[in-house]
Amino acid sequence: MKSEKIRVPQGLGVGQVAERSGVAISTLHFYEEEGLIESWRNGGNHRRYSRDVLRRIAVIRVAQRAGVPLKEIAGALKTLPQGRTPNAKDWARLSAVWKAELDARIEMLTRLRDELSGCIGCGCLSLKACPLRNPGDQMGTGGSGPVLLSGGDGR
Incomplete structure (x- = not known):
């Protein structure tokens, strides 16, 4: 009876992944800590x-x-079945959401x-008229007084 060899996946080493992806080893470790990628330990x-x-x-x-x-990327990748790598269909779905956010x-x-x-x-002498800080006098709806200091603008 001939013995069969069991093939164990070798995978890529961290240096190989860093070189081929153009990402620093420390970044790979960070991605792993954040749950973006996975690795295993060999003997x-x-x-x-992989x-x-x-x-x-x-x-x-x-x-x-x-x-x-990165938190949004991690969340999006977690929606993939069994943590698999995105295929073309997955990418179309993920990128459509990101495209809308990028457009905004x-x-x-x-x-x-x-x-x-x-x-x-303008020198910001009039927050009422400032189109950048207070477009359309939106802060006026928060009442009088120090709206910016009290967090009335959502910040």
């Missing part, structure tokens, strides 16, 4: 990663570049840019 107690971690890291990096906070952020920054020149000259 020599070396950290190992090859699909490279795609997962790419998704994380693209989302970060779009300004998505772009709109706000564009408005800020367009209204900034008027703000520079």
Whole structure:
């Protein structure tokens, strides 16, 4: 009777993942602590990663570049069955949500840019008329007095 060898997945070492993904080893460890990626330890107690971690890291990096906070990325990745790496369909769903948030952020920054020149000259002598700090006198609905100091603007 011929003995069969059991193949144990070797995985990628932390240095290999760092080199291939362009991410520092310390960042990989941080991602793991935050639950964004997973590894296992081999018999020599070396950290190992499955090859699909490279795609997962790419998704994380693209989302970060779009300004998505890591907590949101982690939450989105946790919605995937059994913590798998996002496929094209998953990416379409995740990126659609992030795209809407990015569009809102772009709109706000564009408005800020367009209204900034008027703000520079005003010296903020009138918070009632300031289109950046108090557009449409929204703070006036919070009553009189130090609305900004009491947190009446939601901050």
